[in-house]
Amino acid sequence: EVQLVETGGGLSQPGGSLRLACRVSGFAVSDNHMSWVRQAPGTGLEWVSVIYGDNTEIYAESVKGRFTIFRDNAKNTLYLQMNSLSAEDTAVYYCARGPYSTTWMGFDYWGQGALVAVSS
Amino acid sequence: IVMTQSPATLSVSPGERATLSCRASQDIGSRIAWYQQRPGQAPRLLMYEASSRATAIPARISGSGSVTEFTLTISSLQSEDFGIYYCQQYSQWPLTFGGGTRVEIK
Numbered sequence: 001e002v003q004l005v006e007t008g009g010g011l012s013q014p015g016g017s018l019r020l021a022c023r024v025s026g027f028a029v030s031d032n033h034m035s036w037v038r039q040a041p042g043t044g045l046e047w048v049s050v051i052y053g054d055n056t057e058i059y060a061e062s063v064k065g066r067f068t069i070f071r072d073n074a075k076n077t078l079y080l081q082m083n084s085l086s087a088e089d090t091a092v093y094y095c096a097r098g099p100y101s102t103t104w105m106g107f108d109y110w111g112q113g114a115l116v117a118v119s120s
Numbered sequence: 121i122v123m124t125q126s127p128a129t130l131s132v133s134p135g136e137r138a139t140l141s142c143r144a145s146q147d148i149g150s151r152i153a154w155y156q157q158r159p160g161q162a163p164r165l166l167m168y169e170a171s172s173r174a175t176a177i178p179a180r181i182s183g184s185g186s187v188t189e190f191t192l193t194i195s196s197l198q199s200e201d202f203g204i205y206y207c208q209q210y211s212q213w214p215l216t217f218g219g220g221t222r223v224e225i226k
Contacts, residue, residue: 035215037163045155045163045206047215060214094162099153099210105168106153106210108175113162 002026002109004095009114012085020114022078022095027109030073033100035107036080038091038116046091049080050099062088085118092116121145121209125218133226138194140221142207147187151211154183154192157220158203166205167192199225 008020020036036048049059049069057069068081078095093114096107122145132138142152150170155163165174167183170190180195194201202225207218 044220045157045208045217047208047217050215058213099215103169104151104210105172105174106155106165106208107163108165108168110162110164 004097004109004111006093006095006111006114009093009116011117011119013120014086014118016085016118017081017083018085018116019082020080020093020095020116022080022111024076024078024095024097027097027101028073029071029076029078032097034069034071034078035096035098036069036078037094037096037107037110038089039094039113040088040091048093051078052100082116085116087118090116090118121148121212121216123207123209123216123218125205125207125221127221128219129222129224131224131226132194132197134199135196138197138201138223140192140205140207140223142185142190142192142218144188144190144209144211148209148211150186151209152183152185152190153208153210155206155208156201156203157206163206194223197223197225201225 003025005023035050051069066084095111097109098107124143126141154167157163171183204220
């Protein structure tokens with residue numbers, strides 16, 4: 001059974017840092033595109049970052065230079081290191097497989113989400 | 121690429137057809153996915169490549185379109201079909217989502 005379980009959300013002051021983790025079971029993170037998608041309270045979905053199987057990283061302009069996506073293949077876990085946080089980063093953060101796994105198909109598996117709140 | 125969804129809200133009686141639209145600001149071929157999100161839940165993939173159903177998605181849900189105009193159709197609305205539906209393009213980085221269509225059960 002495929003499961004993606006996020007941990008690491010919480011409250012940060014502006015300018016602070018948080019690290020999210022997404023533990024995956026049922027497939028290898030190293031064999032797939034893995035992404036982070038966020039959703040600010042009461043709003044729609046925003047793609048944040050992707051890491052390819054070959055470790056290529058791509059970021060949305062809104063987080064470039066502040067967030068870093070990486071993975072630990074031995075732990076089959078995806079991470080998002082978030083630095084210089086601002087109130088605009090307040091959101092539920094989802095990890096998801098995609099947009100490419102066996103084919104280009106969007107995000108076919110999602111975690112339950114981790115809430116990140118940035119406030120003084 | 122800007123994805124524009126319409127209508128913002130759709131109120132449909134059970135058993136009726138629901139038609140949701142999504143327009144891309146430039147040619148994305150068939151690189152579009154559709155998701156349903158119920159309150160408090162993660163999105164669920166419904167369709168990809170415009171017209172391919174994801175695993176376990178019932179046949180009453182279908183997708184069509186290409187280039188810039190796309191449609192998601194629910195042929196006979198069921199109670200579990202309520203929620204917000206998002207389209208998303210994966211033709212170019214950054215990936216972008218539409219603003220969503222809220223489907224209400226009348």
